[in-house]
Amino acid sequence: MSRKKNILKVIILGDSGVGKTSLMHRYVNDKYSQQYKATIGADFLTKEVVVNDDKVATMQVWDTAGQERFQSLGVAFYRGADCCVLVYDVTNAKSFDNVKSWRDEFLVHANVASPETFPFVILANKVDVEESKKVVSSRSAQELAKSLGNVPLFFTSAKDSINVQDAFEEIARSALQQSQSDADAYEDDLNEAINIQLDGEPSSCGC
């Protein structure tokens, strides 16, 4: 698969209505609207990012439909992802319960090289709402993040622009790291292949 240079591919997953599209727009365009329709199919926005003060890359943020049955079509987009963002809505317990299955679903379809180290980030969205409406506690969120392998967790609000920039900076860092390790692994593979060939050479000569 040909990949363009310095593209960091980020996939946003989560139940429908948790705010995936809003988060993407807040981050890329610094805009918010109550009126984003339910996403159909998939779309992405790109943004130039500077990571660790020196590395310039283009981040491609992919937004997908939240309804489960459409996921079988999402597979095509998962491939080549450098980071996966899992979003839930702090006012919706079910969306929190589903975070883990979104992660598992991703790992099944994305075909990543090493699932153990693949970077995820969890966003607990809509923290701007009044306390009484929040049904997912910060503690249970932290526990989940820990159980999934110390996944970074951010409490965000796309509407009030809380923590969105910070979260995506972290996402960019993880994605860049993942992208580089993938490239290294590719190089390793290549070297290994060459070594094997070199190793095999005498025997092929011997016959």
Next chain:
Amino acid sequence: MSQILFCKSKVYVHPTANKNNHIAGFLLITKDSQHTQPQDAKLSWVAERDLESRFLNMLLKVELELLKTHSVRSPHDFTIDSIYSSWSFTTALSAIFSIQFKPAHPSGYWVGSCIINCKTGIRDDVPVLFFHDEVCPSTITKRKKMNKDFDPFSTEGDIYWGGDDLKVSLESLVDLQKVDSSQCIYLVNASVDDLRTFSLNSIKRPPSSSSSKDDANIWETIESTRWSIMSKFADATTTASNFFGKLAKKHPIVKMIDKHSDNVYVKQLMRNPRVIEVQDEFDSAKIYLAKWAMGVKQEAERYHKLHHLDETYKRILKSELGISNDVELSVEEINTAVQRSFPLTKKKWASLFDSQGRLSVTVHEVKDFIFHGGVEDDELRSEVWLFLLNVYPWDSSLQERKELRQALEEDYNANYKSKWLFREPLNDPEEETYWKDQVFRISKDVIRNDRDIPLYKYNTDNAEENGTETEEVESEEGWEIRNPHLLALKNILVSYNIYNPNLGYVQGMTDLLSLIYFVLKDEALAFWCFVNFMNRMERNFLRDQSGIRDQMIALVDLCQFMLPKFTEHLKKCESSDLFFCFRMLIVWFKREFEFNDVCRIWEIFWTDYYSSQFQLFFMLAILQKHSDVVMSQLTEFDDVLKYFNDLRNSMDWSDIMTRSELLFIKFQKMIEVLEREESLIGHETSTSGSNIHETETTSEVDDPPLHHPSLISENLKNLLSKEVVVQKEGLRTKDSIK
């Protein structure tokens, strides 16, 4: 009880040019009763001399009364049918094919006149009617009033004459369509075919025989334009079922011209002012000829400008879609597709039904109108869609529809809406959770649906903005719906969940409903329209995605078949599965076009005019339109997806629709050619027994066949069917995917 709707005195018949022979009379429009269909009203002319004096006085009174009111009751013993004289006539409006108005000359060189042409076989003796405005009381009164109210800054520069009143009166009863090629000819309740025949687009310029010696100035152009119109009229007798051309042909001058239309001398003669003057004398002919001769330079220029623009567009279409694989699109086919200028108007729609309110033309004719012109506005749409979506049977009467409407409303409320409105929680906790989740999903999608449309914009009890509300909408949480129209969307979707429990709610369904409700604005009717629309759309939302996948596969085949080069390129971009078409297909381009455009697109799809899967041809047309750009600019999967996603709100739906039609026609022809070839090959093999030798040699010498039989996959053949494809969701279980 008979009513008089129009009455004009001093309308003359001129049996000869001699003034002494002119006969004054009344032109009337009458209606038998309140319940008569507008098109069954009658147009009559009766000579003054044939009228009893009491009726003559009555009509003179009625004429002036009608300046203030729409209709006047006539005395019960007044009948026109019983008056027989050589020139009087009565005809139902429905029997009139066309009316040609020739306004009075501003300086009074001639009086205004009109020619009424009836449909073939009905009558051909309707005389030309002349409006002697200077002696007509109603015209004089009206003109005085108009002059008093004259607004020098008004843009309407036309001079009022008696014929205008007739036109206005007719327009209130029937659909009058001005034929583009001539400013004064109107077709009455015309069929699509007639409109096509007489429209500007289908008039071809005849080859100019010898313009080199003549001064090749603008007049030459006008001349040929005139001739083409003339010859078109003459053609009409043979090509269209009307009387129009017959009248033109009957006239001696027209006959002469018709015969010698290529003759340069005749052309020059026609240009001679003296000849023009002579023709003016000849009453009937001047309807045609004076207008042409009296300097319609501007008209001709505009005509040509339009014509050339159209020609350019047609050339583009022809070069892009026209010829390939031995298949060629004809001029007529291109004309028909380009021309979408006759929408279904309210009057037209009304004229399609008889007095019982039953359709009196074929369903195909109605669909032809809708496919090629669309529905005029949303008000009419709210009725037409009920037919298109099979809520009202096409062969129903008005009374039957009234009853049906009531029954459907009761059915909706009793059997669907109240089922969930007053439901008891279920014992099965899993089912209860499922239900709540469904309602939650629906509410969530409804509240964020099409909020830019005024109807859905403000989430208030009266759907209108009120001072503090804007802020409240912004800060709104918990998805509480207050706008009554959004609430109706939710009610319908939840009720649909009862109606079709296996499918449940799937994202995208709100988009489909939103438009239907917007047009219908009636919850119960919108529900049934939605139910019927979902009958064909259910396949887009199945749990296993098989229905939408089938369409994508068919589209891939279609694209390979019609746009092979583009398909090759998409393979290089890892986009050959056409996934980037997913959003467009699943909700029928709802997200790509403006709200009103989507209405037009959908009603065309619903006609199943060419294919029940016309959406795939529309999609193909979008691909075709953009194939050059994509091939020259894009090489990556994500770029292709982005490119097509970003087309939203940038496409001209009408251009795409025109292309869709042409692509379909071309597709159909290609399939025909291939099938013919296939059957020939099949024939050869089956009859090869007797002359094996010959067959063998030819098959070896021949070029390999142009195609592989597998090219016409079942997928492709199915696209020719008008039968709606229905795929139902299977039984829902607890483990079913959401």
